[in-house]
Amino acid sequence: MAAVTEWLTWRTAMEQALYGPEGFYRRPGAGPAAHFRTSAHNPVFAEAVGRLLLRVDERLGAPARLDFVDMAAGGGELTAGVVEWLTAAAPEVAARLRAVAVDLRPRPEGLPEAVEWTGSAPSGVVGLLIANEWLDNVVCDVAEVGADGVARIVEVDPDSGDERAGELPDAAQQAWLERWWPLSEGGDSAGARAEIGLDRDAAWRSVVDRLERGVAVAVDYSHTAAGRPRFGTLTGYREGHQVPAVPDGSCDITAHVALDACAAALDSAALDSGAPRDPMVETVLTTQREYLRELGISGARPDLALAASDPLGYLRGLSRASAAAELTDPGGLGGFGWLLAFAGC
Ligand SMILES: C[S@@+](CC[C@H](N)C(=O)[O-])C[C@H]1O[C@@H](n2cnc3c(N)ncnc32)[C@H](O)[C@@H]1O
Incomplete structure (x- = not known):
């Protein structure tokens, strides 16, 4: 029998992936x-x-x-x-x-x-x-404008990172989006995303x-109202590399x-x-x-004259x-x- 996908909002998925019992920031290690x-x-x-x-x-x-x-x-x-x-x-x-x-x-x-x-x-x-x-x-929720031109809260499968459209934003989310990150709704804005x-x-x-x-x-x-990224910034990091945002606890999730x-x-x-x-x-x-x-x-680099008078000081200055x-x-x-x-x- 195929496993049933547990769809989570990004806010819940981040909470679990970063700070849950097996979360990225909770695991023992370096x-x-x-x-x-x-x-x-x-x-x-x-x-x-x-x-x-x-x-x-x-x-x-x-x-x-x-x-x-x-x-x-x-x-x-x-x-x-x-x-x-x-x-x-x-x-x-x-x-x-x-x-x-x-x-x-x-x-x-x-x-x-x-x-x-x-x-x-x-x-x-x-x-x-x-x-x-x-x-x-x-943690943050993500809103995305669908093909119907309406912004909905994105849900994610924590195992694969697959996404689907969920509920409409609630009143507080809607008010935040309108004030800070308006997603102009309508046909040509499909795919536009905002992190609430x-x-x-x-x-x-x-x-x-x-x-x-x-x-x-x-x-x-960071960003300000003058330059919000059209498709948001949510991403993952693991061992020094940017990786797809899969909230399974194996990588950092950041926006x-x-x-x-x-x-x-x-x-x-x-x-x-x-x-x-x-x-x-x-x-x-x-x-x-x-x-x-x-x-x-x-x-600014140290004065070159220092290289002759105090070579070690010059090297420290360079570093x-x-x-x-x-x-x-x-x-x-x-x-x-x-x-x-x-x-x-
Ligand atoms: C990206 S790391 C930054 C660490 C450090 N400030 C630096 O710049 O290298 C984020 C850190 O935030 C910690 N963190 C997240 N939420 C926290 C909270 N509510 N209280 C205390 N630490 C928290 C995580 O455990 C993690 O160590």
Whole structure:
């Protein structure tokens, strides 16, 4: 007898494939670093985040305890790198630092003792909270316009990745699509797709809520209303390669983030509750290339004269420049969105 296909919405399929008991992020093993390289694996990123942390410390007036929270920390590489950089660059600030790495995965072996490891973001954060490549892994539903010109929620077979059209979007999904990612319905729009960011918006709100005073940053593959991809971005990654999005737990499932919608979600949270918008929360949306430049990170090569006077220093400078160039490449990591929320500082 042929097995009966269990059709799931993409939101449910992602939840199961990434975070279920056998999910991609729950399985023991080497963790995300075995499957893809992120900015967190580049030492100059820790320096950039460390520099931002020093700015935040200054804005906060050097609090007795300065928090650094690495949300969805993966293997904790960024947290460890920031602690190391700060200890060398500003030991008096490092002495006041509480570094917390947050992930669903167990604490990685070899993480410095100075780093706390926890499963959920602490509240009352006074300092900097960063979420690098988290929101793209927060579950989302997909809507697609059919041959009849009507957008429906896509359902997927988790074993094969085959898709079929499901229900019409519900009221909240419909409202999100209309505001953030309109799929012009009608005959010639058949095949157009959108990834519905309601859970990403809520996830961003939830971490900004953890701030007592300070800055929260989301860094991710992203797009804004000016340039949504016509067919969406949902895809898979396994062992360094892009693969078809089959939500069977064997690969990462990711979709770029509508960061402009996340930014506005802080306002709509206030509107939903009837409370006035918090005038102490300000938002900045830019790119990694722009923000790292603003933090003084560039891929400029060291002065050639250094090669004669300090050959080792010259080589170190060259290697730092090439790491910085990777982080600021506009066609790669430099094109990532940086969404910053400044709360009470
Ligand atoms: C793509 S990895 C990014 C890891 C790291 N930030 C980096 O840039 O290399 C996404 C991580 O998010 C974690 N994650 C997803 N949802 C989470 C949640 N609700 N709380 C904590 N960690 C979460 C996963 O376990 C995974 O380690």
